[in-house]
Amino acid sequence: GQNIDQPTEMTATEGAIVQINCTYQTSGFNGLFWYQQHAGEAPTFLSYNVLDGLEEKGRFSSFLSRSKGYSYLLLKELQMKDSASYLCAVRDGGGATNKLIFGTGTLLAVQP
Amino acid sequence: GAVVSQHPSRVICKSGTSVKIECRSLDFQATTMFWYRQFPKKSLMLMATSNEGSKATYEQGVEKDKFLINHASLTLSTLTVTSAHPEDSSFYICSARYRGGHPYEQYFGPGTRLTVT
Numbered sequence: 244g245q246n247i248d249q250p251t252e253m254t255a256t257e258g259a260i261v262q263i264n265c266t267y268q269t270s271g272f273n274g275l276f277w278y279q280q281h282a283g284e285a286p287t288f289l290s291y292n293v294l295d296g297l298e299e300k301g302r303f304s305s306f307l308s309r310s311k312g313y314s315y316l317l318l319k320e321l322q323m324k325d326s327a328s329y330l331c332a333v334r335d336g337g338g339a340t341n342k343l344i345f346g347t348g349t350l351l352a353v354q355p
Numbered sequence: 356g357a358v359v360s361q362h363p364s365r366v367i368c369k370s371g372t373s374v375k376i377e378c379r380s381l382d383f384q385a386t387t388m389f390w391y392r393q394f395p396k397k398s399l400m401l402m403a404t405s406n407e408g409s410k411a412t413y414e415q416g417v418e419k420d421k422f423l424i425n426h427a428s429l430t431l432s433t434l435t436v437t438s439a440h441p442e443d444s445s446f447y448i449c450s451a452r453y454r455g456g457h458p459y460e461q462y463f464g465p466g467t468r469l470t471v472t
Contacts, residue, residue, distance in 0.1 A: 283446075283466070283468070284465060284466070285359075285448055285463035285464055285465045285466050286399070286448075286463050287463070288460065288461075330398055330399065332399075342389075342401065342404060343389075343401065343461065344401070345391075345398040345399040345400070345401075346398055347397070347398050348397070348398040350396070
């Protein structure tokens with residue numbers, strides 16, 4: 244079956260660094276995505292990893308280890324506006340389908 | 356950038372009635388659209404995948420006769436919740452992938468909050 248796990252909630256302090264982990268067990272794998280979602284809004288794309296290693300994009304970085312079925316999202320220099328849910332999603336097939344399987348989501352609260 | 360809209364943004368309907376939600380790609384042709392539902396404080400659950408001009412592919416456990424999906428054109432997909440019940444109350448989100456776009460990118464609509472009374 245498909246299983247994507249993330250911590251349910253995390254709390255961090257403004258200006259700090261936080262790492263949100265994601266582990267997955269899926270029937271197929273063709274890339275892992277991280278999305279940010281504020282309450283009542285649509286998810287917005289943050290990052291995409293298909294090869295092992297670290298992808299850095301400004302304050303956000305994402306890491307992937309395919310052999311371990313593991314990824315993390317690293318947020319640096321946290322700001323209050325970073326308070327949101329962070330969704331890990333695995334693309335389980337190739338071609339035109341592009342189906343994403345979402346994890347449970349991690350609700351991050353950034354405190355002053 | 357690629358923009359996806361949904362209409363309505365919020366809808367309240369009575370139990371037993373049907374409600375239609377529209378998903379439009381505003382500035383691109385969407386070869387594939389996806390419909391998700393999301394319960395409070397939960398993640399997105401894929402309901403179905405629709406390709407323009409063909410029948411939707413439903414995920415296991417999703418009733419195709421209850422959640423009717425039509426993708427009649429390259430810019431419009433509709434989800435109709437038939438004979439709605441209070442347990443259908445949820446946040447429904449569509450996403451679209453466009454022809455010629457990066458294969459990994461989906462663009463999400465702003466969502467529709469459905470409340471069935």
